[in-house]
Amino acid sequence: MTNQVTLYAFNTGWFQCKPGYYVEGDEGPHMRAPVPSYLIEHPKGRALFDTGMGVRFRREKADALPDNKMGLEWFEGMDIATRLKAIDVDPGSINWVINSHLHIDHCGGNAHLPNATIIVQAIEFETARNSNQPMLYSTDDYDTGQPVKTVSGEHDLFGDGTVRIVPTFGHTPGHQSLIVRLAGGEVLLAGDCCYTERNLDVMVLPNATANMEQGMETYRRLDSLRKNGTHILFGHDGLQWKSVIEGVPFTL
Ligand SMILES: [Zn+2]
Structure with a gap:
């Protein structure tokens, strides 16, 4: 069977923090990590996995985050709408937006994908709506008018096993990841x-984990998938991202 799915990776901004934010006890200067967004092209439609940050995090180069400060930022040209246009993909042609979760650095670009249906775990949608932590969840990002399809647990987007949503709870109560089947094997975003x-x-789970028990269960699942050959693209991994080529079909 010929492969029919194409995956593109983009970095839509930067998350900067000390190494100890990821693994407590790790020392060193602040590190810069990507805020990824992925385009998946399938004969039945186009999907995005995560969309980056909202316009309020945009900075000018002259006003960039000092390299000893924790924070989020993006610069002109990095947002997902601009990145799509650069490879001749109209943001209006995106059919589905799959948000891993609804934190500010994962759904801030949803507003620029007017014809998409947003797919999120039901429990994550509830968590966002009941949250009183605007630094984590903002209606500006996730309440942007498009239809929202809530799912509970696994969901096979095209019904053919090539693009599967899998629950990966822990970081948030309703976090989800995406497994994409490419010609060379499977990739877990x-x-x-x-x-x-x-x-x-x-x-080792970071302290920023809503439920440590669920988080560890997720890690065990990822570990076994990795041992079985699934390639994992991690959430904010500056080191791994050095080997990712953006804006071209991702290959294994
Ligand atoms: Zn994040």
């Missing part, structure tokens, strides 16, 4: 269920 490869190597 982790989102924030696992920030970095190092987290999984040492099996």
Whole structure:
């Protein structure tokens, strides 16, 4: 069977923090990590997995985040709508937006995908709506007028096994990841269920985990998928991202 799915990776901004934010006890200067967004093209439609940050996080180069400060930022040209246009994909042609979760650095670009249906775990949608932590969840990002399809657990987007949503709870109560079947094998787009490869190597969850027990269950699942040959693209991994070529079909 010929492969019919194409995956593109984009970095839509930067998340900067100390190494200890990922693995407590790790020392060193602040690190810069990507805020990824992925385009999946399938004969039945186009989907995005995560959409980056909202316009309020945009900075000018002259006003960039100092390299000893934790924070989020993006610069002109990095947002997902602009990145799509650069490869001749109209943001209006995106059919589905799958948000790993509804934190501010994962759904801030949803507003620029007017014809998409947003797919999110039901429990994540509830969590966002009941949240009183605007630094984590903002209606500006996730309440942007498009239809929302809530799912509970696994969901096979095209019904043919090539693009599967899998629940990966822990970081948030309703976090989800995406497994994409490419010609060379399967890729799991982790989102924030696992920030970095190092987290999984040492099996240490970051403190920013809503439910440690669920988070560890997710890590065990990722570890076994990895051992069985699934390639994992981690959530905010500056080291891994150096090997990712953006805006071209991702290959294994
Ligand atoms: Zn994040």
